[in-house]
Amino acid sequence: MVATSQPALRRAGRIAVAVLVVFALVAVGFLVWANAVMMGDREAALHVWRDPRVSVRDVGDAVELAPTGHASGDGLVFIPGAKVDPYAYLYKLSATVAETGLTVLITKPTLNLAFFDQRPLSEFTRHVPEVQRWYVGGHSLGGVRACQLADDPAVSGLVLFGSYCANDLSKSHLRTLSISGTHDGLSTPEKIRDTRDLLPPDATMIAVPGMNHAQFGDYGPQPGDNPSAISDDRARAAVTASLESFFRP
Known part of the structure; x- marks a missing residue:
């Protein structure tokens, strides 16, 4: 040796x-x-905090956005895009909450990245036991994770903001809404089109002319995105109209 x-x-x-x-x-x-997240626009968030029609509550692993009036019994667990502050989505979602009675839980993903977050849907829905019908959704990478959670038998539907699925949900009976932007430089119109067959055949597909990727939240420009051709107010109005049509009782 x-x-x-x-x-x-x-x-x-x-x-x-x-x-x-x-x-x-x-x-x-x-x-x-x-942990260097894209922070939400302060003025947009303050607008929501001042809106008497909605309430904002931090529940630890999520931010709850709820109507102060009649609640419809529908709830949406919404997963942010990669490294985007959950509060950056409050303003884009608040009008729908006020008008339809929808309750929204915006999650706080592990390490601010949805693919690291393997918590089950029940980890979030437990915060609002009075909700009768749950939907899951998300923006960008958060939408990809939402598609995975959509297999949960408790889920009635799926909502995508500038996103698409990596798993096949085409044979499911999920009510599905996909909102995309024609100027999105990340979840491009081509990517949305090429993954359309992974969604249920009757999915509602809405492409907002001139909207880019970052306009699904309120957190400023995002690397790799295209310039938008519409204002943030018009983008919010288009998102709100699509959501209200989908969730209105």
Whole structure:
């Protein structure tokens, strides 16, 4: 048996330490990147907080947006896009909540990335036990995760904001609404078209002319997106009209 020399052991030790340091730096860098979220527009969020028709409540792992008047009994678990602050979706969703009585839970994904969040739907729906019929939805990467959660037998329908499915739901009986933007540079019209066959045949497909990817929330420009050709107010009106038609009792 050949004994390992001391210099060789020292070299192996130095290599092991160097590898650990590299892994640690990568892990720290990833955590810093994941936690550098795209914050919501303050004025848009304040508008919702001041709206007497809706209430906002932080329930720990989600933000609840509820009507202060009659609740319809419908609820939507909504998953944000990658690294987008949950509060950035309050303004785009608030008018629908006020007009239809829908209750919305905007989740806080693990590490701000939906594909790391493997919590079941029941982890969120437990916050509002009075809801009778649940829908699941999301924006961008959050929509991809929503498609996975749509297999839950408690789910009645699916709502996609600038997103598409990676799993096949074409044989399901889910009520489905897909809202996309013709100027979306990330979930492009081509991607929406190419994945259409993964949705139920009777899915409602709405493409908003001039709307881009970031206009599904209120968090400012997003890298890789195209410039929008409509105002944020017009984008919100289009999203609200689509949601109200889908959720109106």
